[in-house]
Amino acid sequence: MIRYILHRLALAVPILLAVFTLVFLVVRVLPGDPAVAALGDYASEEALEALRERMGLNDPLPVQYVRFLGNMLRGDLGRSLINGKPINEQVAYVLPYTLMLTAAAVAIGTVLGIPLGVFTALRRNTWIDYVGRIFSLAGLSVPAFYLAILLIFLFAVRLGWFPAVGGGDLAQDPVGSLRFLVLPAFTLGLIMTASVTRLTRSTMLNVLREDYVRTAQAKGLHRWAVLLGHALRSAMLPIVSLIGLWTASLIGDSVLTEFVFSRPGLGKMLVGAILQRDYSALQSIMVIYAFFVVVINLLTDLTYGFLDPRIRHSQSAQ
Amino acid sequence: MESTLPAAPAAPELRTQRQRAWHTFKRNRTALVGLAMVVLVALVAIFSDTVLIAPLTDAEPTPLLAPYDPTIQDPRNRLLPPSWEHPMGLDTYGRDIFSRILYGARVSLMVGILSVALGGILGVILGLVAGYSGGAAEQWIMRSVDVLMAFPSLLMGLMVLAVLGSGLTKMIIAIGIMLAPGFVRVVHGATLGAKQNDYILAARAIGAGHPRILFRHLLPNILGEVVVLASIWVASAIRVEASLSFIGLGVSPPTPAWGTMIREGVQYLTTAPWIALFPGLAILFTVLAFNLLGDGLRDVLDPKSYQ
Amino acid sequence: MRARSVLWLLAVLVLLLGACAAPQQAPEGQAPAPAVEEPMEEPAEPLILRLGQNAADLRSLDPHFATTTQDRSLVDMVFNALLRYKPGNGAFELMEPDLAEDFPTMEMVDGKQVWTFKLRQGVMCHPSEVTEAYELTAEDVVYSLEKAATPERSAYAGEYNGMTFEAVDDYTVRITLETPLSPVLFYPKVANYSGGMIVCKKAIEAMGDEAFKTAPVGTGPFMFASYSPQEKVVLAANPDYFRGRPKLDGVEMRYIPDISSREAGLLAGELDVINGIPDIAWVDRMKGEGDVQVDVFGVGEVATVHFNMTKPPLDIPEVRKALAYALDRDEFLALFGEPIAENVYSPVPAKFLAGGLTREEVEALGLAYDVDRERARQMLADAGFPDGFDLEVVSSEMTGYRRIYESMQAQLAEIGVRLKVNIVDHSTMHSLIRQDVNPIVVYIAWRPNADVYLTRFFHSDSIVVTGAKPDTNFSHYDRIDDLIEQARGETDPEQQIQLWKEAQIQILEDMAAYPLHYQQQVYARRANVDYGHELVSVFALYPGIDENTTIQR
Numbered sequence A: 001m002i003r004y005i006l007h008r009l010a011l012a013v014p015i016l017l018a019v020f021t022l023v024f025l026v027v028r029v030l031p032g033d034p035a036v037a038a039l040g041d042y043a044s045e046e047a048l049e050a051l052r053e054r055m056g057l058n059d060p061l062p063v064q065y066v067r068f069l070g071n072m073l074r075g076d077l078g079r080s081l082i083n084g085k086p087i088n089e090q091v092a093y094v095l096p097y098t099l100m101l102t103a104a105a106v107a108i109g110t111v112l113g114i115p116l117g118v119f120t121a122l123r124r125n126t127w128i129d130y131v132g133r134i135f136s137l138a139g140l141s142v143p144a145f146y147l148a149i150l151l152i153f154l155f156a157v158r159l160g161w162f163p164a165v166g167g168g169d170l171a172q173d174p175v176g177s178l179r180f181l182v183l184p185a186f187t188l189g190l191i192m193t194a195s196v197t198r199l200t201r202s203t204m205l206n207v208l209r210e211d212y213v214r215t216a217q218a219k220g221l222h223r224w225a226v227l228l229g230h231a232l233r234s235a236m237l238p239i240v241s242l243i244g245l246w247t248a249s250l251i252g253d254s255v256l257t258e259f260v261f262s263r264p265g266l267g268k269m270l271v272g273a274i275l276q277r278d279y280s281a282l283q284s285i286m287v288i289y290a291f292f293v294v295v296i297n298l299l300t301d302l303t304y305g306f307l308d309p310r311i312r313h314s315q316s317a318q
Numbered sequence B: 001m002e003s004t005l006p007a008a009p010a011a012p013e014l015r016t017q018r019q020r021a022w023h024t025f026k027r028n029r030t031a032l033v034g035l036a037m038v039v040l041v042a043l044v045a046i047f048s049d050t051v052l053i054a055p056l057t058d059a060e061p062t063p064l065l066a067p068y069d070p071t072i073q074d075p076r077n078r079l080l081p082p083s084w085e086h087p088m089g090l091d092t093y094g095r096d097i098f099s100r101i102l103y104g105a106r107v108s109l110m111v112g113i114l115s116v117a118l119g120g121i122l123g124v125i126l127g128l129v130a131g132y133s134g135g136a137a138e139q140w141i142m143r144s145v146d147v148l149m150a151f152p153s154l155l156m157g158l159m160v161l162a163v164l165g166s167g168l169t170k171m172i173i174a175i176g177i178m179l180a181p182g183f184v185r186v187v188h189g190a191t192l193g194a195k196q197n198d199y200i201l202a203a204r205a206i207g208a209g210h211p212r213i214l215f216r217h218l219l220p221n222i223l224g225e226v227v228v229l230a231s232i233w234v235a236s237a238i239r240v241e242a243s244l245s246f247i248g249l250g251v252s253p254p255t256p257a258w259g260t261m262i263r264e265g266v267q268y269l270t271t272a273p274w275i276a277l278f279p280g281l282a283i284l285f286t287v288l289a290f291n292l293l294g295d296g297l298r299d300v301l302d303p304k305s306y307q
Numbered sequence C: 001m002r003a004r005s006v007l008w009l010l011a012v013l014v015l016l017l018g019a020c021a022a023p024q025q026a027p028e029g030q031a032p033a034p035a036v037e038e039p040m041e042e043p044a045e046p047l048i049l050r051l052g053q054n055a056a057d058l059r060s061l062d063p064h065f066a067t068t069t070q071d072r073s074l075v076d077m078v079f080n081a082l083l084r085y086k087p088g089n090g091a092f093e094l095m096e097p098d099l100a101e102d103f104p105t106m107e108m109v110d111g112k113q114v115w116t117f118k119l120r121q122g123v124m125c126h127p128s129e130v131t132e133a134y135e136l137t138a139e140d141v142v143y144s145l146e147k148a149a150t151p152e153r154s155a156y157a158g159e160y161n162g163m164t165f166e167a168v169d170d171y172t173v174r175i176t177l178e179t180p181l182s183p184v185l186f187y188p189k190v191a192n193y194s195g196g197m198i199v200c201k202k203a204i205e206a207m208g209d210e211a212f213k214t215a216p217v218g219t220g221p222f223m224f225a226s227y228s229p230q231e232k233v234v235l236a237a238n239p240d241y242f243r244g245r246p247k248l249d250g251v252e253m254r255y256i257p258d259i260s261s262r263e264a265g266l267l268a269g270e271l272d273v274i275n276g277i278p279d280i281a282w283v284d285r286m287k288g289e290g291d292v293q294v295d296v297f298g299v300g301e302v303a304t305v306h307f308n309m310t311k312p313p314l315d316i317p318e319v320r321k322a323l324a325y326a327l328d329r330d331e332f333l334a335l336f337g338e339p340i341a342e343n344v345y346s347p348v349p350a351k352f353l354a355g356g357l358t359r360e361e362v363e364a365l366g367l368a369y370d371v372d373r374e375r376a377r378q379m380l381a382d383a384g385f386p387d388g389f390d391l392e393v394v395s396s397e398m399t400g401y402r403r404i405y406e407s408m409q410a411q412l413a414e415i416g417v418r419l420k421v422n423i424v425d426h427s428t429m430h431s432l433i434r435q436d437v438n439p440i441v442v443y444i445a446w447r448p449n450a451d452v453y454l455t456r457f458f459h460s461d462s463i464v465v466t467g468a469k470p471d472t473n474f475s476h477y478d479r480i481d482d483l484i485e486q487a488r489g490e491t492d493p494e495q496q497i498q499l500w501k502e503a504q505i506q507i508l509e510d511m512a513a514y515p516l517h518y519q520q521q522v523y524a525r526r527a528n529v530d531y532g533h534e535l536v537s538v539f540a541l542y543p544g545i546d547e548n549t550t551i552q553r
Helices: A002-029 A034-042 A045-055 A061-073 A087-122 A127-141 A144-158 A176-209 A211-218 A223-260 A266-275 A279-307 A309-316 B011-027 B029-047 B097-133 B135-149 B153-164 B168-194 B198-205 B210-247 B258-266 B274-301 C002-020 C069-078 C138-148 C183-190 C201-207 C259-267 C280-288 C317-326 C329-334 C359-365 C373-382 C399-413 C426-434 C450-458 C481-489 C493-510
Strands: C048-053 C105-109 C112-118 C163-169 C172-177 C222-228 C232-237 C250-255 C273-275 C292-307 C341-343 C390-396 C418-424 C440-445 C513-526
Touching (some): A002 A279, A002 B135, A034 A045, A061 A279, A087 A176, A087 A266, A127 B210, A127 B274, A144 A176, A144 B210, A176 B274, A223 A279, A223 B168, A266 B153, A279 B135, B011 B274, B029 B097, B097 B210, B097 B258, B097 B274, B210 B274, B258 B274, C069 C222, C138 C163, C183 C493, C259 C513, C280 C513, C317 C399, C390 C440, C418 C426
Parallel strands (some): C048 C273
Antiparallel strands (some): C112 C172, C222 C232, C273 C513
8 A cells, every 4th residue: 555655656757747848848839928917008119038047047948947847856846037036935925825725615515515416316206306406506607707796795795794805814813814714615515515415416317227226225224224335335436536637627726716806816816827928837836736636536536546446456456 | 136127138128218208208207307407508509690591691690599799899888787688788889788698508518529529539539438448548548637637627728829829719618628547447437337237248258349338338338427517517518618718718709608708797796786686597408408418318218217 | 877886786796796706705724814914003003104196016216217106106105316307396496406415617727617506514325224224325325326327227328428427525526528518418418307306325336226226216206115015115204315214104106007996995994195097087976076186297198109110101291281180180189088087189289398399380380280191182082092091000908098099090990091000018018119010100209308209200310111210210210400499509598499390290201190189197185185386297297295295195
């Protein structure tokens, strides 16, 4: 098992390198350049050229590549091309906000989604099922930013229950900042709930028809024992896969939510970096994302193995 | 699972299988509602103007279902609230929102369906191959998927669009590329599970060729799940299109697209809420339609659901 | 009004549909935190003005690199210059001394202009993490102006060509100009805009240029306190400000790029001032909210349509004029509404700057180019394009640009000209138009005087890509170089204005560019916010917050 984990982590190194290289090349294909973004519409070509030189953008690509890579290996993400602030510092500041938001949304999605899915599967074709399905489908159909804005106006402006904007002060007042977390977390969490509910329901229906479940029922095992011990456990494979997918994509999907709620975060930093062509920030953040995603994928696969011994065996055989 | 019951019945039974499928489908009320909604959206998309008939008479298409030309601007009457004349009001350029919603179905449908088709075909082929063959092919495919999945999907779409430039085709390609790795992963996972099944082992034992096993035995077995996912992805694709448009990189103007309309309207959510509200409802309706239809199809396509 | 409430009901319904996907809140770790007691407004609370700005983050608080609205507004509160525009009114005639005791004296030495400034005594640089508070002297001023003139250390270096700076004694600064300038052109270079801002030498030398971008040290009414990336910059009152301690205890500039969030923040009382939407419909609605005031003020950023005279068929003057006659200023104007936008008839806006042409003037010359689509069609047909032609442009995704291009698309379609508009992000548009991809460029910009407008947009040196100093001459226009240069050297203000007008008449006769309108600044505030000055025009594109600004309680 430990060998398997180490093996997978070793595989992650080339992935991160590939991500870095891909991003390094892609950002340089993008039209636009950071000097223009930094100086805005007032800039003259002379000022732009001076800035490009200072940013090191006039060096040959291989030189830039080795320089960025070398710094990154030493754990130094470099400085933002735009405001000159060390990227390490900025990331350290915004990362907790994104992680909290993602964790909260995944928690909401899982804790609400799985029971709801199981429940509607058991009550198949009753009005509960229909109502649950239509609501979960509707939840799935609302664009996140649209939901975010509706939530702001209802709960922040009309009712005044939660703050409308910002992320709170995580360092000074972590408890107070939870209030800022509620609306964004529910924006993302509700959409994930809808998705998890749907998949849980459909896989549960599948599993409930499987012969071994019927056999177990025929053997007279208690209904809940069958449900939790057999059915849900085998239904978990695709669900875990979906939760893994969602966790990875929520980190990215948090972008628009962070944007609408003006909440600091990695996604917002990344969009800023894309729009301002801040190559050094862009590369660093992408690699950080990649790292998280690799870890999440690894966890997903490990859970797979845990849930389905057949897969574990075939994996350790490799 | 009895080994005597093949997952995909042989040819002579196909006709009865289809009949049986239609029979099951007809009885599935949610599926019928979904189908009706999708057909409605499709009809609206096709007949919002005379684009089908106009070429016959060599004329420019004129609005048919839509009361107005969706690109005609009337800035002096902009932001007019809904009225009998303009049931959904006028937007920031003074264009009729109702007409734009009807025409906008085209972009949403095209992006939603074509990008999922693109991503789905790529994803199913690669996922099946990876899951079934194992070994080096699996390693290469899944590690490439890992690299691509390491990009947050929306941002990947954003970057692909930034490189390609904006526009309808580019939007479809961007979202298709964005969805493909997700398909691969899920199909791969499902294949891993399915290939352990007795009937696959049996098929192997009797010496069935790989393509036959892949497409006659494995594919039908996971198709149900793929269809359920595809219906989620059509929904996602439509929402992603809206999100990318919300960021400002949607289809080129003046083509009406719901996502772009919401972007425009979000600024005016308190001043002129109808601008963002109606396209939001249109998206909701369309996505709901696909999800309902997908649910119904799942019951029908899943071979195990025949009682 | 009824329609609106019905719509609101619908919106809430949609919301409930989404919310109902979740049953009654299950108990779990992320449950809403118990309501933390809202800080009650007590008199003892520090008086902090919270400003919601339309930006995702800062770019640079080094004033010599601050080019965007969000940066300029912060820099404006932290720094001073030798001279300044009167708070709330940027008219040249109202300029006043700032760090200087009085306006400078000028003498000619060997054909060169020598301007001498006497500095105020006792002006203190803010304390910072690396330096104590210390008195600002001529040494700092010279250092700062030299920095502004160095291309590697300033975005405005080009404006200080041929100028030398020297400290005569601690309180006297002498600036020598190779080529003489009239005050209209010289004063803005040493005023509180762009390169004229004076930075504190010891602080920037101690921390380095890069660090200074996020930890600026100046002499202004507010001093830098902290910066939270993507979230806010906090400024604290400078107790030693030479005009007296500010009435506010501090300013918080929050970065909130989404207008709905800013609006919600203002209405919920979490923000005191926000950057609004330049749209009369929004202004009217916000005015209807209790406790909210909306200010519409200058300066107006001018939107001009530049025709690329090298791209066929726009190389034919009649074709350009036909396009001009096809465009309807009032239709563009209606998209924003007066007084947020107002028509202009020359590239230099007559309302804000000397040298602009008024409607009466261009009308008398027959150069108003009022819409006349019949004539436009005729001119196109005469030029050999009875069926129109195709053009392809890129537009920024930003509303201000997109709206103009999209409206132009519909208007040009009326005369058979098919304009394909490709939407790209904002900085990409700026890069691409500088690479000369657009046959038609819409540019929205504020420049501090007529010379800068004309030099950067219409002097042949500034032609994109191919000019001697490529800049923003998108028209490839080269017929008024002599007029621009002559005006620049002219020290008689009357004569100078005349030359500028002549130059612009030439531009209009050749239809190199079609001046559209200027867009003013829109800010909403809670009614208890008092800026301490009347708002007419502010170069920094925000309401101007200084020692007199306060919040009434």
